[in-house]
Amino acid sequence: MDKLERDAAAWNPAQYLKFGGERLRPGYELLARIDDDLPLGPAYDLGCGTGEHARAIATRWPDRGVTGLDHSADMLKKAAAAPKPTNLSWQQADVAGWSPPPTPPALIFSNATLHWLPDHGALFPRLMQMIAPGGTLAVQMPGNFRAPSHTLIRDLALTPKYRPKLGVLTEPGGSLRDDLVQTPDFYYGALAPLAAAGGIDLWQTTYMTALTGERPVLEWIKGSILRPALDRLDQSERTAFEDELAARLAGAYPRRADGITLFPFRRIFMVARRG
Numbered sequence: 001m002d003k004l005e006r007d008a009a010a011w012n013p014a015q016y017l018k019f020g021g022e023r024l025r026p027g028y029e030l031l032a033r034i035d036d037d038l039p040l041g042p043a044y045d046l047g048c049g050t051g052e053h054a055r056a057i058a059t060r061w062p063d064r065g066v067t068g069l070d071h072s073a074d075m076l077k078k079a080a081a082a083p084k085p086t087n088l089s090w091q092q093a094d095v096a097g098w099s100p101p102p103t104p105p106a107l108i109f110s111n112a113t114l115h116w117l118p119d120h121g122a123l124f125p126r127l128m129q130m131i132a133p134g135g136t137l138a139v140q141m142p143g144n145f146r147a148p149s150h151t152l153i154r155d156l157a158l159t160p161k162y163r164p165k166l167g168v169l170t171e172p173g174g175s176l177r178d179d180l181v182q183t184p185d186f187y188y189g190a191l192a193p194l195a196a197a198g199g200i201d202l203w204q205t206t207y208m209t210a211l212t213g214e215r216p217v218l219e220w221i222k223g224s225i226l227r228p229a230l231d232r233l234d235q236s237e238r239t240a241f242e243d244e245l246a247a248r249l250a251g252a253y254p255r256r257a258d259g260i261t262l263f264p265f266r267r268i269f270m271v272a273r274r275g
């Protein structure tokens with residue numbers, strides 16, 4: 001993973017967890033769709049972040065080793081600060097070059113991470129191939145790169161005022177690059193040859209998150225997609241960029257009379273059992 005990609009997928013744990021409940025919910029919903037009955041073997045949470053789902057996995061399957069893996073030292077530091085089950089450990093590594101130790105995993109779980117990695121046509125079969133027969137690959141990814149919350153940042157970044165500093169982020173590997181997430185049909189096709197008969201559960205959902213506050217969508221994206229752009233600006237540029245973006249976002253996500261801003265967020269889920 002090069003520097004641009006690393007920056008794109010780097011996180012600020014405090015800002016990310018400002019909306020912790022909403023952000024963690026899809027991972028718990030994914031977890032709820034995994035059968036209890038897994039074959040022998042360890043479990044991995046790829047891109048575990050601050051470790052909530054990895055802790056839940058380790059608690060649900062107390063008799064197997066669980067590893068929460070992330071490339072961010074900050075996220076892992078926050079993960080390690082909370083108490084954890086004894087069968088859970090943390091590992092700093094890049095999912096892109098990762099392969100598990102010799103015992104095949106019974107479960108590979110990944111919530112809101114794999115959308116940062118390229119070439120899903122190779123990545124998803126590669127992960128599926130690692131899994132023990134009868135084991136599970138469970139993945140959730142945002143499917144919202146074409147939503148205004150993303151396209152408006154990109155549009156603003158490409159204006160003459162910001163392009164010299166932010167244009168690079170729209171290139172491959174940058175946080176404002178084109179969407180890497182494919183259609184559900186694509187994932188079905190990538191996983192089916194390696195899955196058990198009838199073993200793919202695939203769905204998508206648009207969460208309608210009710211946000212409050214003056215600049216709610218801006219606050220949300222500051223914990224994720226917007227952060228690498230803000231990091232490249234000095235303080236006065238950052239304030240101007242945020243002001244301008246907030247005005248554009250307010251047009252795309254109007255505040256209701258009761259003060260709530262509804263923020264639609266599409267997510268794609270898959271739980272695939274290895275044949």
Ligand SMILES: C[S@@+](CC[C@H](N)C(=O)[O-])C[C@H]1O[C@@H](n2cnc3c(N)ncnc32)[C@H](O)[C@@H]1O
Nearest residue numbers: 009047048049070071072075094095111112113
């Ligand atoms: C949106 S956060 C999700 C964290 C956690 N899974 C959750 O649901 O709260 C994405 C996480 O993926 C990690 N990440 C992104 N790309 C990665 C990569 N190539 N290898 C390892 N971790 C990665 C980031 O550091 C971050 O912690």
